[in-house]
Amino acid sequence: MSAKIKKYAGHPLKSAEIREGKVPTARWRPKAKYMWSAGVAMSRFLNELKNGRIIATRCNKCGRIMVPPRVFCEQCFKPTDNWTYVKDTGTINTYSASFIAGDASRIKEPIIVAIIDLDGASPGMGIQHKIGEINWKEVKFDMKVKAVWKPPEERKGAITDIKYFKPV
């Protein structure tokens, strides 16, 4: 505001005024629907989740055992060489406690999210998942955890076939 003008006419817009249509707006809900092909690597990974197993791929050049599995090694830029199972146990690499839900509402019991380095995979390779059966304040670096699976008949070939990881 310049020195000479002390006050503008009118008032700041309120969100209610926009909602009530007092300010012209255009609304549209896009119909954006997709069905992504999971591909060679992810299809095998998802099918193995149904079996209660976590599968990785190995690159013979750099020797890395990679989860999530991929059909090419992004470091060596070559096709990966073979499939190998890794354990459903691991250690917490890093973690956070989310007090805000997906719809941005505040929640009392936080969702504990962690990056878990899986046993049998190369260091720094693993899975992102939720941590359960523990108070979030007790979660620590390098804590050993194990997957808690849904019963076989409820598994759908999705990352949520694992309910969460719990401390061991």
Added chain:
Amino acid sequence: MEDVAIVGVGCTGFRPITPEFSYKEIMFEAATRAYADANVNPRKDIDAFITCGEDYWDGHSIFDEFVPDQLGAVLKPLFTVSADGLIGLATAYMLIRTGQFNTVMVEAHSKASDILTFTDIVAFGLDPIFNRPLGGHPYYIAGLEMTRFLHETGTTKEQCAHVVVKNRKNALANACAAYGADLTLEDVLQSEPMFYPLNRLDTSPLADGCIVLVLASNHVAKKLTDTPVWVRGVGWNSDTSWLESREWGRAIYAELAANMAYKMAGIKNPPKEIQFAEVDDLFSYKELQHLEALKLCGRGEAGKLTEEGITQRDGQMPVNVSGGALGMGYAPEVLGLQRVLEAALQLRGQAGRRQLCDVETGLAQSWRGIPTATGAVAVLSREVK
């Protein structure tokens, strides 16, 4: 400033659907082929990576976050050009001309078969206040344009049908093409009316596929290959977004993009200096409209030339020997690279059964599709001029 050449090409081939592979896996295939062709290791030899695409085609927000791995670009300079691949090529050209980069990769991919609501995605690109609320399939925009183009130039629907017959037939000789077919004029003219005056066979069906190119500066290109394809000129242009204010009979965006590319390439007489063209033919009439915009023939002449067979593979000015989008398939944002790929193979003498005799200079042109009025042009040659 150093000259810039295409030194490697890689293509997956185009297909109506690819349910067995993810988009990452098809990109890896095209990239692997391009790097082998250019004889480079992307982890060491490529200085920068450009991916061309659009979040709504891929169905990811910020889709470019998902592309480094399959291109060999992890922890390397990479960015997205949210446009057709030919504009990506122009961007790579400029990066190299700065002198800061010697080898740059350009990629564009389509996994259109992953989109369940294609029409709605295209409609989402319309103006939300003026056009979108009116409803209808947005391809009516091509119908509006074709009506005006036929009216202004005296071009006929039969002449447009000739484009379809030619390009679908050319595609039969291209293993990368999804829609090779031996059609008759009657097949095209009697196919179902879609968006008057367009019939079903006047429109390009969707396809999946990926193309990767490697470009290099003069001194690197000469070390990598005996058959560099020189980028002599690039141009791009966009008309107003108001459908209500566009020039409907002419593709002005293509005229201006061509003027820019011709000036850069020193082309004074396009039909004399350019021996073949790969132009956008997403809808049959677009090939004719674009040929006129590119000054490869006079206004209103493209239909006649096509009817006379001048644009056939064995004609004086072969157009879309690859099969074009009508024959290879509509892969959103990949169309420009489809055109460049064919031009590069022809200039290298590696087009197999489609090979043209004694070609020195070719043109590649793209249009970004409905509802855009954006296009790009590249002039490519066997020799630096």
